[in-house]
Amino acid sequence: MKEVIYRVRVEFGDCDPARIVWFPNFFRWIDAASRQFFVECGVPSWTxxxxxxxxxxxxxxxTQARFIQSATYGDLLSFHVGIAEWRGKSFVQRYRVTRGDELIMECDEVRIFAAHREGGGIRAVPIPAEIRRLCE
Amino acid sequence: MKEVIYRVRVEFGDCDPARIVWFPNFFRWIDAASRQFFVECGVPSWTxxxxxxxxxxxxxxxTQARFIQSATYGDLLSFHVGIAEWRGKSFVQRYRVTRGDELIMECDEVRIFAAHREGGGIRAVPIPAEIRRLCE
Amino acid sequence: MKEVIYRVRVEFGDCDPARIVWFPNFFRWIDAASRQFFVECGVPSWTxxxxxxxxxxxxxxxTQARFIQSATYGDLLSFHVGIAEWRGKSFVQRYRVTRGDELIMECDEVRIFAAHREGGGIRAVPIPAEIRRLCE
Amino acid sequence: MKEVIYRVRVEFGDCDPARIVWFPNFFRWIDAASRQFFVECGVPSWTxxxxxxxxxxxxxxxTQARFIQSATYGDLLSFHVGIAEWRGKSFVQRYRVTRGDELIMECDEVRIFAAHREGGGIRAVPIPAEIRRLCE
Incomplete structure (x- = not known):
């Protein structure tokens, strides 16, 4: 499994009044890590x-996520990302988030490759072979 | 199970270049819906x-979420939220998100009631009885 | 000047470790208020x-903004929005944000109506007469 | 004037349906750049x-900002940040955002050093001499 690391420094504004990362921000970073994975594998921009x-x-x-340790501003987080499974029209993208040696969170996502659907909205397309080849 | 509805109108800036809601925003709204639930049950502010x-x-x-239909700006979403299960030091908060009759997404979360821990970070405390009473 | 009011309840996650609204969120709401203004004036979606x-x-x-009072979660904010000035290819959208009788912030924005530019990016187009008519 | 550079790669989710950076994200990065400035000058965390x-x-x-060029995902932005002016209880933090040689946006902010106020809210304190010394 190819693995890419996406790095994040937690900012003041990423934290909530409890002084820990407000969790939706983890999903923001996970989405960026997902994209970063494709970029580093050589997949062109979606445009x-x-x-x-x-x-x-x-x-x-x-999506399925487990939050193990909280993080706060100043922390450096590493998002280790790879594709754990390829299915017909979807794939499982897996994330392990660490701060040094500590595991902060884990996440498994099922994603699709989407195209515009006639009349609005989106639809899944079969995994493009050229993309899969780049990512394995 | 007590149920509270948190309503959201999707904004232009909530959507990504694919013109659909950028998914971390769903978690932003879910967190607000979670809080709204406690407010409507009469639980005071965390302060x-x-x-x-x-x-x-x-x-x-x-957290475990299933995305069933995409949503776009202008859509009115209803987050139906309740507590599906009480455990010793955690609880399961459940969300069903609809647009009219359509199911958009579903989410089950395990959350804890947190207190500051000596020396920084947070720790789980047993479910406060007075809060549980208000929410059942 | 037509005025529209966009209402926001400040959420926990909108606040930072200083327990006040993290200011980029004001711009998020201002952008939604800007759009809300056009919607209530009868302008169709950008799609x-x-x-x-x-x-x-x-x-x-x-954009030019003045932050007068801080706000925190639980607060109800009203964004009073109108168009203060029409120019050839731009307009000034004005915001006054209140919490009850208190003024929280003020903002003046210069915005354009944008179209895609050949080869990527965007360009300003002259104020569409039919949109201006709806908004005055 | 001491200058610090804060670097950002624009992500897919930072862009809106017009495929350009949704502007509140610029303020998110500006806030991080502001903090980064203090960190690199040796100012400890606000905690x-x-x-x-x-x-x-x-x-x-x-805050006063001018948006000169749009940016889109994949772009690498540099936020050049310094303190342009020190006043009694406030200071002017200045930002120039570039993509290679191109100027993308400019921003001047007036900020204060804040402390908790008795009874809630915040108040400005005189510029701490030890912080100013580190930042000049």
């Missing part, structure tokens, strides 16, 4: 793939 | 409960 | 105007 | 300064 493959992004179908 | 019970908030331990 | 007028939104050119 | 000086952060009083 590009929209033209060539009709693919406009990789929206979430399902 | 208040910090003084009386030491409770500074209800951080997430675990 | 619609893209088809009819090429207009994809009203990006900011310039 | 630390709260104990030693009562200072809990540097909230905004006034």
């Amino acid at each position: 590009e793939t929209e033209k060539t493959l009709g693919v406009i992004g990789t929206p979430l179908v399902d | 208040e409960t910090e003084k009386t019970l030491g409770v500074i908030g209800t951080p997430l331990v675990d | 619609e105007t893209e088809k009819t007028l090429g207009v994809i939104g009203t990006p900011l050119v310039d | 630390e300064t709260e104990k030693t000086l009562g200072v809990i952060g540097t909230p905004l009083v006034d």
